[in-house]
Amino acid sequence: MSVLEAVINTSFSPSSNTCLHSVSLHGICIACNSIVDELDLYRRPFEYLSPGLQLTQDAVALTKRLETLSSSLGKQKLHLVLDLDHTLLQAEKVYRLAEAERYLIGEAGSRDDLWKLKSSDFLVKLRPLLRDFLREANKMFTMHVYTMGTRSYAEAILELIDPDRFYFGKRVITRDESPCTKTLDLVLADERGVMIVDDTRDVWPDHKSNLIVISRYKYFRMKRSQHYSEEKTDESESKSGLVDVFRILKEVHRRFFKVREELASKDVRLLLQEIAFNRV
Numbered sequence: 279m280s281v282l283e284a285v286i287n288t289s290f291s292p293s294s295n296t297c298l299h300s301v302s303l304h305g306i307c308i309a310c311n312s313i314v315d316e317l318d319l320y321r322r323p324f325e326y327l328s329p330g331l332q333l334t335q336d337a338v339a340l341t342k343r344l345e346t347l348s349s350s351l352g353k354q355k356l357h358l359v360l361d362l363d364h365t366l367l368q369a370e371k372v373y374r375l376a377e378a379e380r381y382l383i384g385e386a387g388s389r390d391d392l393w394k395l396k397s398s399d400f401l402v403k404l405r406p407l408l409r410d411f412l413r414e415a416n417k418m419f420t421m422h423v424y425t426m427g428t429r430s431y432a433e434a435i436l437e438l439i440d441p442d443r444f445y446f447g448k449r450v451i452t453r454d455e456s457p458c459t460k461t462l463d464l465v466l467a468d469e470r471g472v473m474i475v476d477d478t479r480d481v482w483p484d485h486k487s488n489l490i491v492i493s494r495y496k497y498f499r500m501k502r503s504q505h506y507s508e509e510k511t512d513e514s515e516s517k518s519g520l521v522d523v524f525r526i527l528k529e530v531h532r533r534f535f536k537v538r539e540e541l542a543s544k545d546v547r548l549l550l551q552e553i554a555f556n557r558v
């Protein structure tokens with residue numbers, strides 16, 4: 279990651295022979311090899327990017343700022359954080375399937391949107407148009423997964439939707455790193471350039487202005503809900519949650535990059551507000 283390298287380079291000052299120990303790996307400063315206190319609350323773990331990686335709060339802030347500046351000026355990309363369950367897919371335990379849904383077990387693996395996880399007893403149904411969504415969104419955004427599921431669950435899902443990690447790389451945040459709520463503090467990009475797509479509003483206590491709430495994708499039978507599985511239908515293209523969200527993402531991206539001279543001051547939170555206001 280070249281932005282992180284830039285941050286490491288600013289940590290050590292040869293003229294005064296001092297170091298901020300901005301970035302450390304397993305308790306050793308990367309810039310000067312000193313031992314740092316890993317329990318220092320000023321340091322934040324980023325295990326999901328590299329085991330043992332920690333950044334100081336100042337380094338986090340600098341990395342976020344540089345990342346958004348360089349990716350908006352360079353590749354014209356913003357950042358996008360995607361939830362998994364009920365946003366991109368629905369997973370259901372096989373034993374909980376209703377009688378009328380059990381035919382799906384035989385179809386899993388022979389269709390490209392329905393899978394039985396090898397490691398667990400989950401049947402996974404991908405949301406319609408998911409692969410198109412990822413392909414197109416990738417042109418405008420550096421993408422992250424952020425799930426309340428475990429690391430092993432997330433890894434199993436990624437095997438299905440991004441086996442080569444072409445879209446998400448190491449940018450996968452799970453319950454293991456973020457057990458209670460979700461926060462953009464763990465996402466190394468400036469909040470003015472990050473949008474979130476999630477079906478659950480409440481898990482984002484501090485970043486609702488970055489959030490686009492997507493309609494909950496419910497394929498399997500749930501209490502008193504429509505259930506596509508039994509009707510052997512699915513969310514239609516005209517009512518697609520992913521298509522609706524994609525329209526907003528595209529519009530925010532367009533407005534963000536409209537005037538190149540204003541790039542450094544643009545903010546997706548204001549643009550989302552503008553768009554919501556125009557739609558009312």
Ligand SMILES: [Mg+2]
Pocket residue numbers: 361362363364365476477478
């Ligand atoms: Mg969800």
Ligand SMILES: [Zn+2]
Pocket residue numbers: 289297298299300307308309310311312
């Ligand atoms: Zn150091």
